Amino acid sequence: MKPAEFRYHAPRSVEECVALLAEHGGEAKPLAGGQSLVPLMNLRLARPEALVDLGRVPGLDGIRVDAGVLEVGAMTRHADLASSELVAAACPLLADAAALIGYPAIRNRGTIGGSMAHADPAAELPCVAVTLDAEFVVAGPAGRRTVPAAEFFVDHFTCALAADEILTAVRWPVPSRAGGWGFREFARKAGDFAVAAVAVDMAVDVSASARRVRIGVAGVGGRPLRLAEAERALTGTRLRPDQLAWAGDAVAASLGDGVDRELVRTLAVRALSDALTRIGA
Numbered sequence: 001m002k003p004a005e006f007r008y009h010a011p012r013s014v015e016e017c018v019a020l021l022a023e024h025g026g027e028a029k030p031l032a033g034g035q036s037l038v039p040l041m042n043l044r045l046a047r048p049e050a051l052v053d054l055g056r057v058p059g060l061d062g063i064r065v066d067a068g069v070l071e072v073g074a075m076t077r078h079a080d081l082a083s084s085e086l087v088a089a090a091c092p093l094l095a096d097a098a099a100l101i102g103y104p105a106i107r108n109r110g111t112i113g114g115s116m117a118h119a120d121p122a123a124e125l126p127c128v129a130v131t132l133d134a135e136f137v138v139a140g141p142a143g144r145r146t147v148p149a150a151e152f153f154v155d156h157f158t159c160a161l162a163a164d165e166i167l168t169a170v171r172w173p174v175p176s177r178a179g180g181w182g183f184r185e186f187a188r189k190a191g192d193f194a195v196a197a198v199a200v201d202m203a204v205d206v207s208a209s210a211r212r213v214r215i216g217v218a219g220v221g222g223r224p225l226r227l228a229e230a231e232r233a234l235t236g237t238r239l240r241p242d243q244l245a246w247a248g249d250a251v252a253a254s255l256g257d258g259v260d261r262e263l264v265r266t267l268a269v270r271a272l273s274d275a276l277t278r279i280g281a
């Protein structure tokens with residue numbers, strides 16, 4: 001099917017984007033890589049009156065590290081995240097997760113901003129954002145504001161952006177203590193959206209006890225979640241990659257009703273094992 005008729009704008013600044021979105025009073029949509037929006041328009045599940053193309057707006061892409069923060073512009077493609085040496089060094093969990101998104105064609109077009117704004121609860125990048133306490137830089141008619149990841153994702157395909165706001169960048173604090181990470185997901189076939197995914201970021205202290213433990217999970221509700229109860233249970237304990245059954249139990253116990261606990265438990269044990277192996281535990 002073809003999309004319903006729409007107007008097309010190609011603004012050259014963030015301010016112009018915001019003004020155009022405001023002018024259309026909630027009936028216009030930003031266009032990034034088009035990998036989610038265009039199929040929805042083709043199926044007539046989305047019928048925006050206008051598209052505001054972010055592709056020619058300077059300053060919306062690029063990856064930089066400054067003062068302990070990795071900043072990724074909203075128009076940065078998944079493939080660039082997956083192959084960036086800066087991302088691999090500062091935030092390897094993000095690089096690994098980006099490499100698992102869809103197929104090469106999707107990763108070459110799809111953007112980090114589009115993935116976050118689309119807010120699919122099974123998507124990889126929102127899960128990593130919640131796990132690593134990322135911060136979202138948002139531009140709107142009143143200027144810029146920042147939104148913590150814990151508040152950005154609201155429910156299925158719903159985020160904290162207003163209709164006249166755009167996401168300009170995502171900031172990732174670079175941990176001062178190096179650690180290990182793991183990202184595991186289960187999809188019915190390679191390239192499909194994950195049924196569930198688990199992200200782990202951790203560090204150990206000199207006695208090899210787990211210090212920073214962060215566990216995020218995707219595909220188990222309307223938005224990506226942090227498993228705070230399981231994080232508390234694991235912090236301060238000595239974990240070994242081959243003795244993680246009890247840690248898997250702690251993860252399963254911290255999940256809500258109606259979730260495939262066995263699947264998430266298995267993914268969590270594998271992600272924790274990857275993290276510990278990378279630490280050298």
Ligand SMILES: Cc1cc2nc3c(=O)[nH]c(=O)nc-3n(C[C@H](O)[C@H](O)[C@H](O)COP(=O)(O)OP(=O)(O)OC[C@H]3O[C@@H](n4cnc5c(N)ncnc54)[C@H](O)[C@@H]3O)c2cc1C
Nearest residue numbers: 030032033034035036037102110111113114115117123167
């Ligand atoms: C076959 C297929 C398989 C896929 N598999 C996966 C997968 O495994 N994992 C996964 O996570 N995703 C997957 N995707 C989706 C893909 O990652 C998309 O790239 C992503 O969801 C949207 O990014 P985009 O840049 O294409 O955004 P678009 O499609 O252009 O936009 C998506 C939404 O975000 C809004 N938007 C975009 N950028 C901004 C911005 N900067 N500020 C405010 N709003 C904005 C748009 O208005 C729209 O509502 C798949 C898609 C396809 C077609």
